[in-house]
Amino acid sequence: MGDCMGEQHLFDELRIGSLRARNRFVRAATYEGAADTDGHITPEVMRIYRELAHGGVGTIITSFAYVRDDGYHPSRMMGLDRDELVPAWRELVACVHEAGAAIVAQIAYCGAGAGKGPFAAPALGASDGTSPDGTREVRAMTRDDMDAMAADFAAAARRAQVAGCDGVEIHGAHGYLLSQFLNPVWNHREDEYGGSIENRMRFPLEVARAVRAAVGETFPVLVKINSSDGVEGGMTEDESLQVSEALAAYVDAIEVSGTTYGKVKISGPDGQHGLYASYAAALAERVDIPVILTGGNRLCAEMQELLDTTGIAGFGLARPLASEPDLIAHWERDAGYEPRCVSCSRCFPGPGRNCVLDRP
Numbered sequence: 001m002g003d004c005m006g007e008q009h010l011f012d013e014l015r016i017g018s019l020r021a022r023n024r025f026v027r028a029a030t031y032e033g034a035a036d037t038d039g040h041i042t043p044e045v046m047r048i049y050r051e052l053a054h055g056g057v058g059t060i061i062t063s064f065a066y067v068r069d070d071g072y073h074p075s076r077m078m079g080l081d082r083d084e085l086v087p088a089w090r091e092l093v094a095c096v097h098e099a100g101a102a103i104v105a106q107i108a109y110c111g112a113g114a115g116k117g118p119f120a121a122p123a124l125g126a127s128d129g130t131s132p133d134g135t136r137e138v139r140a141m142t143r144d145d146m147d148a149m150a151a152d153f154a155a156a157a158r159r160a161q162v163a164g165c166d167g168v169e170i171h172g173a174h175g176y177l178l179s180q181f182l183n184p185v186w187n188h189r190e191d192e193y194g195g196s197i198e199n200r201m202r203f204p205l206e207v208a209r210a211v212r213a214a215v216g217e218t219f220p221v222l223v224k225i226n227s228s229d230g231v232e233g234g235m236t237e238d239e240s241l242q243v244s245e246a247l248a249a250y251v252d253a254i255e256v257s258g259t260t261y262g263k264v265k266i267s268g269p270d271g272q273h274g275l276y277a278s279y280a281a282a283l284a285e286r287v288d289i290p291v292i293l294t295g296g297n298r299l300c301a302e303m304q305e306l307l308d309t310t311g312i313a314g315f316g317l318a319r320p321l322a323s324e325p326d327l328i329a330h331w332e333r334d335a336g337y338e339p340r341c342v343s344c345s346r347c348f349p350g351p352g353r354n355c356v357l358d359r360p
């Protein structure tokens with residue numbers, strides 16, 4: 001079971017394995033497009049994270065960082081694919097810690113979710129095909145590719161740990177590589193990695209196992225997962241529950257999301273609150289690690305009610321914090337404060353540091 005129901009508050013400590021965060025609010029990963037073209041952290045990245053940390057959020061999940069240099073998607077994404085990037089990550093971690101927040105590095109291979117970009121070689125994916133925008137060929141991964149990819153995720157996680165991050169989050173949602181394996185619309189394999197949900201989850205589980213082995217038992221590992229893919233023929237909620245339960249053997253928390261890049265807006269349907277809450281509540285009944293709900297969390301009263309009535313332990317916010325990085329500090333003073341983000345998604349696909357309300 002997740003946290004027991006009872007007297008709990010949004011400003012209570014959130015525990016994820018050995019991680020202790022000052023409250024239950026989590027900045028959900030939001031691509032900023034502020035790294036340099038080689039994935040290095042820039043002063044602009046530092047500024048964004050400093051502002052978020054000073055704004056009161058308990059845990060910051062970074063924007064997705066690529067684990068291989070052919071796996072990035074939008075330009076100026078941060079990298080964790082090589083050791084030379086670690087010193088700047090260390091500085092980023094120090095600047096977040098100084099303001100009292102925890103920081104978790106999200107790691108990803110966008111693969112077929114990426115467009116052609118500068119790449120000549122096909123993206124690696126679950127099956128042969130083309131990227132959703134039709135510009136990049138996708139090649140089905142071989143057994144050797146899968147071993148190498150799992151090792152790349154593991155090495156990136158280890159770099160995050162060496163840099164002093166409080167945890168690492170495996171991006172298993174939104175139609176990127178691991179999510180493609182789970183989604184029958186993408187995954188047409190006829191080997192032991194395709195077909196049944198037991199087969200489709202095999203590679204994501206191998207990645208989670210490799211990450212756990214690389215960082216040891218006590219370093220917090222999270223995974224972000226689709227409650228369902230939100231597309232016809234995609235992974236269903238029942239299947240996703242099975243995947244999450246299996247992943248729980250390797251991770252310390254599960255962040256619940258939804259949607260599939262290129263098919264459904266990653267930010268979810270415009271204007272709606274509490275997306276995926278019923279799935280997250282059901283999952284919290286089935287696993288004994290914290291479940292974090294992300295998607296349309298907008299009002300303290302709504303989140304407090306979920307805290308009171310379900311086992312959901314934490315609440316992720318992406319767009320509201322892109323619009324108001326100090327939103328959590330506002331809520332600490334006045335829980336009735338209404339965020340200015342209207343969930344219009346005009347900041348999507350990014351970079352998610354430009355709310356339209358700030359544009360001239």
Ligand SMILES: Cc1cc2nc3c(=O)[nH]c(=O)nc-3n(C[C@H](O)[C@H](O)[C@H](O)COP(=O)(O)O)c2cc1C
Nearest residue numbers: 028029030031063064267295296317318319350352
């Ligand atoms: C501009 C933008 C960039 C995003 N980048 C990421 C990302 O890097 N990794 C990720 O897992 N989700 C990403 N998301 C999805 C968010 O983390 C979140 O799941 C989604 O926006 C719903 O939460 P919200 O209603 O609080 O915005 C992004 C969303 C937006 C709007």
Ligand code: SF4
Nearest residue numbers: 341344345347355356
């Ligand atoms: S553009 Fe601004 S108001 Fe619209 S969803 Fe993005 S952060 Fe919210």
